[in-house]
Amino acid sequence: MRHVLFSWVLSLGMAALCACSSAPAKKSDVDTKTLTAADSALVKKVAEDVDSKQPKVEVDLEAAHEFFFLAKTMEMRGEHRQADFFWKQAYKADPTSRYLGFGVAERLVAAGEDSLALVEAKKASKLKGKRTAAQYALLARLYVKAGEVDSCRKYFVMGLDSSRYQDMGLLYDYSLFLEMVRDEKELVRVYDLLLPKVNYISTLFQRQLSLLLDMGRDSAVVELFGKAHDATGDKQMLLQKVRGLMAMKRFKEAVAVVDTLTSAKPEDEEMTIMVLSSIPGDSAYAFAKKKYYEDGVRTPAVLCFIGQYEYDIDMRDSAKVHLLASVDKLQGQPKYANRAYLGLVNIFASEQNYAEAIKYAEKSDSVSNGDTRMLLASVYALADKYEKAFPLLDSLMTFWETWKPLPGVVDSANLVQMKNEAQIKYLQVLDIYSRALIGEALDIEKDLRADSAKKARAVENRTRAESMLEKFFAKDSSYSRVRLSMAMNLERLKRYDESFRHFEALLKLPEFSPHEMASTLNYYGYSLIEINRTPAEVEKGYKLVLEALTLEKDGEGKDAYLDSKAWGLYRMGRFDEAYQTMQLIDSKKMSRDDVFWEHLGAIQEALGLKKEARKSYKKLQKLNPKHPAVLKFFGKKK
Template identity: 90%
Template sequence: MRHAFFTWVLSLGMAALCACSSAPAKKDDVKAPVLTAADSALIKKAVEAKAEKPKVEVDLEAAHEFFFLAKSMEMRGNQREADFFWKQAYKADPTSRYLGFGVAERLVAAGEDSLALVEAKKASQLKGKRTAAQYALLARLYVKTGEADSCRKYFVMGLDSSHYQDMALLYDYSLFLEAVRDENELVRIYDLLLPKVNYISTLFQRQLSLLLDLGRDSAVVELFGKAHEATGDKQMLLQKVRGLMAMKRFKEAAAIVDTLTSAKPEDEEMTIMVLPSMTGDSAYAFARKKYFEDGVKTPAVLCFIGQYEYDVDMRDSAKVHLLASVDKLQGQPKYANRAFLGLVNIFASEQNYAQAIKYAEKSDSVSNGDTRMLLASVYALADKYDKAFPLLDSLMKFWESWKPLPGVVDSANLVQLKNEAQIKYLQVLDIYSRALIGEALDLEKNPRADSVKKAKAIDNRTRAQAMLDKFFAKDSSYSRVRLSIAMNLERLKRYDESFRHFEVLLKMPEFSPHEMASTLNYYGYSLIELNRTPAEVEKGYKLVLDALAMEKDGESRDAYLDSKAWGLYRMGRYDEAYQAMQLIDHSKMSRDDVFWEHMGAIQEALGLKKDARKSYKKLLKLNPKHPAALKFFGKKK
């Protein structure tokens, strides 16, 4: 009725226009036609009506029948017939979004991606339930056509629709992100995907690599933590603790380690790892708690406990714990070597050189030669110079001629490598010179040493002095090396050179009280013994008194009292000298020929001939060729 009315109105209008056009126009009578609002609305409706698409014919009954036939064919495995019925069902109801996407899926399965995309696009415009699978299909089809923006749009829509629970869609989206190199978004998707695949190794490593490349250290640490929570893999927890330690998040690392209660290798490594971040006492208490209370009862933790006890001079306890750990550290050379070194120091301090050598040799066997200088030192301490010197010769030759490998010449580490080589060379000079001096001392103390051996002692000291001079030329800051030089020069009778070094040593602040007392006594006694002038003797005497004041009750007290008595003797104060000698524990000096030489001389000076005779007899037993004793008894040398 609306259309007929509109046509009739137009006809009337046209007729009127035609009629008016044949009459002469008058300017005053001509007016433009005016459309009312009602006319405009009517015209609009007419245009919209003409633009309407023809109604789509829908046969729901046929669509249902074809759909059920399609499902039946699929159940029977007749995919070709099933695809045909899917298409027929969609033809019967082309308004069905579900059927449209169903047809598109089957076109994809048949390899007809282009047609599938056309059908999926058409279906996406239809009404109906929107599903993650539909968005996923569109996303995957756009991947194949290379339309990145559309891919991303439908992947995101699909994942939002599935609340990011569709694992296959997450994985496909991750592949797309890999292709477009969107690393930040890829990290986010992997973070969602990894828990669903139980942190599978390949995906885990890819996420780890991404985070490292992006410099997201905290995220790396959290990744290992999440992986451990999901899988229970202690290696993941170990990596987390390593990361925390590298980032100096020590308290967090220690808090994790504090929860460990087993003796697995990872528990051991984590416990040892956090200990250096604590203060000494705290680390010791923590290690004891982990070992004795929390069940991290492993040899490496026990070794750490023993090491700490050695450092704080709990020698007996340290020895027990290091010995208990050392035999169980097979296969753990790093920790085993720590135990070996601790035991070397303990047994060497006890002068149990057989055991010290045993563990020094074990250390050398597991350290690839890194502790060979220590082994040479222990051989020298044990007077096994025939073993010490060949080792030191080879070490000297190696470090004297050391050069960096050709590939390292232009490296940024070249300076560091040269410095390390220099330090090694100086260490060899130090140890070798001390070994030579040690052998010289043994020869000098030997009362039965012939001229050949005496000459060898002098030769050793001369060689040692050359090595010490090389050391000193390269680094004169080591007070202990200067002390070795001063003492060795004194034995070589190069007194003035020796005393100049001693004067410098007395002004060095880095000596401990014990070391300073020993230096004062050595210098003082040398001045007294040399007896060149009364002023030097008096100076030496005062230095000895300073040494005694610094170490009144130490192990060296008796030696310092002997030096004091000898100073008094040189100054002619014999009574005081004898009183000082009486303060010495004679039982400790029974094997000391210098003590009996001094005692005999003081007694003789006091006119105590009988007592002097006894003292000189004891001296002769120790040293049958001692000139002072031979002179007392009127014998020739």
């Protein structure tokens, strides 16, 4: 065994010699400059033994070249069988050629002989020569067919590294392999490389999107849409990116994207409206105006938003102009059109232009699948069109009283939420219906020509309203406006003690605005003064009215509150002060108010101002010829 070991020792010795050839000689070193004859003979013997164990390869380069050129000539002529034959002959003439070996393997693949091709490709891969991405790709594809997963992956990676990931075909084949072995993480990386090369073709894009969504990689999804938009210019991709940013609450990034938009395409409009919800108040208004007037996103939906915001901040004239300008152009966009309709309903209702309010409420109902039907009923009631309001309210009442979830959602996690929403809808119907009944009762009570049947209807309305308010209150006693409606309705039914208990509870509630509190104080105070049961109650009512005046010195209710104050002073016998207070009221505003003329006439009469009292009662007579105070005053004079 000495000669086998010597071969290994000799290799190490030669390596050592090479490593140390430049080092200075030391006296202790062995002298290796000369070999003995015996050493030379031994080295020669070992070399011959090694050579004898290697098969000798016969190479005929001249023949190989000749056959190769013949193969190429046949290929150019389209004679592929002859070309394949000459390729094999060329490789046989030079079996050391890596290039020829892989060429033969490729032609075996084309002939459908995959097993033989893999054998030849394996042999060729061990030969010297230039290693190419195509060679690695061939091995990878052949190993795929052979089902050798580890080898597949190895050669795919080597091929892609060799081509610096520029070989699109190889990338695609690798992605198919990764799909087969379900390596989703690596597949996402490969699709990310492949997609830009195929211009984000839909099939691959959707597959990448699906993978990222399944893996919960939301940020990567957003980036994918952004890259697709940058590559293709498709605004739908940018829209999806903004939606993703909004869903992830990355509002600043979403706004930054939208800030670059400069056209009036539907996607630009939708993105602009979308981000406005994340921008606070005044900033949103400024952003919307900038997009519309400066950046060219001049669309009716953006203009509608501007109008909506102006309505919210009480710029009603400007809001009306913008909403009217947008509404007719939003016919194909019911979602935005309905916003404009609702804004216009509120504006026209506040102007008491009920014809226009009804017009837009009906339009809203037509595009909202009945979601705004309660609003329509409310507007009908405001316009005294009770014959239209009550049938709608009856149908809504029946629907929400008997509402039940569909059988398919009985066990749904959303069941509780659905029941709560149904309960809210039912309470809304009770609220609107009770107010409509009370509104009609008020109209009847003011009607001087109302007969006994109509007066009985007014009482019936108030009784039905009370029942509905009681149902509401039983479900939710915290709703202060409902309690106020109950208190006022009971007062009109002359059930004073019940009414006043509700008023006392209302005065303890903290959520009233100053305006609401002033109105409540005045109503309660005036009621105590008007029924005039005891001096203590009158004095209490007077003090409540003074509190209302303190809260709203210059508000729209000031004249009414001054009238209540004067009436309180009258009830307490302080006629001079009462008259002075009445003179502070703007009589032009109260010219159609019969209560004002009744009070003024009574105070003037108490002071002995007969001519002035007569004039006041004359005005009251024109408004209400059968008013008890008129009949009493003029009857006494007769």
